[in-house]
Amino acid sequence: MAPRNQPISGNDLARFSGPNTFMRLPFSDELHKLDAAVLGVPMDIGTSWRSGTRFGPKQVRSESAMIRPYNLQTGAAPFDSLQVADIGDLAINTFSLADSLRIIAESYDAILDFDAIPLAIGGDHSITLPILRAMAKRHGPVALVHVDAHADVNDEMFGEKETHGTVFRRAYDEGLIQPSKVYQIGLRGTGYSAEDFTDAQGWGFQHFLSSELWGRDLSQLGAEIRRDIGDAPTYVSYDIDSLDPAFAPGTGTPEIGGLTTPQALQLIRALRGLNIVGCDLVEVSPPYDTSGTTALTGANILYELLCVLPGVAYR
Helix, strand or coil: CCCCCCCCCCCCCCCCCCCCCHHHCCECCCHHHCCEEEEEECCCCCCCCCCCHHHHHHHHHHHHHHCCCCCCCCCEEHHHHCCEEEEEECCCCCCCHHHHHHHHHHHHHHHCCCCCEEEEEECCHHHHHHHHHHHHHHHCCEEEEEECCCCCCCCCECCECCCCCCHHHHHHHCCCEEEEEEEEEEECCCCCCCHHHHHHHHHCCEEEEHHHHCCCCCHHHHHHHHHHHCCCEEEEEEEHHHECCCCCCCECCCCCCCECHHHHHHHHHCCCCCEEEEEEEECECHHHCCCCHHHHHHHHHHHHHHHCCCCCEEC
């Protein structure tokens, strides 16, 4: 067996140098050799408020240079058992949202011809719809763990059916997800009417409002979700704006009263054991956080998702 890829050690090469890949892993286009593949989708033409997520993949990768391969708190050592590489960015059409969504779907169709589990760095949340289209073609309708301040179930925005705020209504309409196994966690803020939220609950989506989670350890919630989903193919979509702006100000649509960083870790770690077939980390907008903290948080969330993929070794 060929040796597995490892992030470049900070003791071998200073963390402020080296390749701008996720965790300074090798770049590879040989998907047939990979168990998991990190990719960027540098797009923000689907957003409705503050742009800037086109810079998300580059900044998340840059901040990920701080992350070491062994997870001290959980014992996860993903690079001991999985062959992981960064496969670069998708070449979206920065002038056309519709064409970009087509490119993402077709790219994922090609990626899913192999067994590598894709982990996407967005980009705004509209990237998740074409990803789910490809996922459903490969796996059938998937279970969904969606962590976000917003339900993203609008029917349209400015007459458009495909935007970052309509993703999960389209996914429901198109039969891409299993409605009874959709968990939307961290919802808060305001809407235009009650139907913005009750419609999705009527479809079977389960909502967990941020205000109901304040001060709670989310490990139990994660365990209950894991139990209820069972072995169904599961997609995890993590919007950085699920976190309170105090923890992640660099995002396009911030909402006060959100989750904390420890809660994010508790939730993700409790998902270990799910049949995760893909995940994304979206809505990091570096121009609104020049300290890099939001991108650093996003990089660590993506690492934590990597740590709960099927087949990860624990020491």
